Amino acid sequence: MKVISLFMVASMPIIKVLLITAIGLFLAFDTVDILGANARKHLNKVVFFVFNPALVGSNLGKTVTLESFLKLWFMPVNVLIAFLLxxxxxxxxxxxxxxxxxxxxxxxxxxxxxxxxxxxxIIIPAICKEKGSPFGAPDVCHTYGMAYASLSMALGAIFLWSYVYNIVRISSKDTTEIAAGDDESNGDASVEYIREPLLPSTDSSTMHSVDQIPLLSGIKDRFRKFSKMINLKSVLAPSTSGAIVGFAIGVIGPIRKLLIGNDAPLHVIEDTAYLLGEAAIPTTTLILGANLLRGLKGSGIQLRIVFGIVVVRYIFLPLFGILVIKGAIHFGLLPFDPLFQFVLLIQYAVPPAMNIGTITQLFGTGQSECSVIMLWTYALASVALTFWCTFFLWLVAS
Structure with a gap:
């Protein structure tokens, strides 16, 4: 394919993201106040608990089988490598x-x-629909692309809440800001629905009764410490639970026959989940734009730190990603599937996860700095992602 054609295919989804993000930002302005703090709080809950798990579960359930499950084994490895790098x-x-x-x-x-x-x-379906896409028929590309993207979402949630959460937690222990974070949520409603399940309180009366059985008490204490250490409840977030359900539906034959396909007796359940999941993409993008408003107000973060994060995410990580994927292909670790390879490459070129902002709010440290980082990384994503998507399309199509 010609480079200009690839550039047009790659730029269309990025432009769509920017337009919806701009609408979300506009709706968050004080003069409009449609997506203010309270509105974002409630909308975030709906996305977190309903739309995202429905999206992940329905797409994985439709496309994942035992054979395809074995083919996707490299994606968790790829995400781990990206996080470590x-x-x-x-x-x-x-x-x-x-x-x-x-x-x-x-x-x-x-x-x-x-x-x-x-x-x-957002990117994968838009590329599949574009004329000149190297991934074949749009409907087939969309079906399998959404399965890959849904698995990527579930893996991202697992690594974010088990790995990044604890990095920020450990870093926050060295500051006095964490004490303030325990007493107030800084008026941000998105913290409220996460704080309670993440940091459960200990009931002394329950502990007293359990102590009467030393062995049971010891096991429960160890499990509680382990759960707090890795933030187990966050690892099993709704998106992750949706992925588990989706895998179970796809892999277990009898369940798949009940739910998947127009002739399935209970296909209305899967259709309903898919319909709910379709709302996740535009809603999340609107929230993303609204959350950027705080970054416009600035903070005391050093410019060189923001610049460094931009360089890491948009230059070094994509380059390392190319080496990793090319190495995996060379050693026969990846199947010949250009769409799958493209998704693996994109995982190295995306901006930072938005939920990092929620984590900083949870511990009361670096909130305004995080907003500035998000503002600039997502603003520059329009250029960086367009370039890398074009290059990755050329790479997998050649």
Whole structure:
């Protein structure tokens, strides 16, 4: 395919993201106040608990079988490599910029955790629909592309809440801001529905009764410590649960026959989940734009830190990603599937995960700095993602 044609295919989904993001930003202005703090709080709940798990579960259930499940084994490895590379580059950036202690976790998190869900779920269907796409028939491309993107979203949620969450938590212990974060949510409603399940309180009366059975008490104490250490409830977030259900439906034959296909007795359940999932993409993009408003107000973060994160996410990580995927192809670890390879490459080029902002709010540290980072990384994503999508399309199509 010609480079100009590839560029047009790659730029269309990015332009769509920018337009919807701009609408979300406009709706968040004080003079409009449609997507104010309270509105974002409630809309975030709907997306978090309903739209995202429905999107992940319905797409995986329709496309995943036992054979395809075995084919997708490299994606978790790829996401892990991306997180580890980003963490190493983030650590180097912290050392080079002599960043403040309370920002170390934020910087490493922003470098390691990409938006592996919403951005890819927006990009893939748009590319599949574009004339000249190298991925074949639009309907087939959309079906399998959404399955890959949904798995990417689930994996991103697992790594974010088990890995980045704990990096920010450890970094926050060295600052006095975490004490304030325990007492107030800074007026941001998105923290409220996460704080309670993430940091459950301990009932002393229950502990007293359990102590009467030493063995049971010891096991429960160890499990509680382990759960707090890895933030187990966050790992099993709704998107992750949706992925587990989707895999179960796709892999287990009898369940698949009941739910999947027009002739399935209970296909209305799958159709309903798919319909709900379709709302996740535009809603999340609107929220993304509304959340950028805080970044417009600025903060005291050093410009070189923001610049460093941009360089890591949009230059170094994509280059390392090409080496990883090309190496995997060379050693026969990946099937000949250009669409799958494209999704794996995109995982290295997306902007930071938006939920990093929620994590910083949870611990009361680096919130305004995070908004500035998100503002600039997502603003520059229009240029960076268009370039890398064009290059990746040429790479997998050649």
């Amino acid at each position: 980003g963490s190493a580059l983030g650590w180097v950036l912290v050392k080079l910029t002599n960043a403040p202690k309370h920002l170390k976790g934020l910087i490493i998190g922003a470098c390691s955790a990409g938006n592996l869900g919403n951005m890819i779920i």
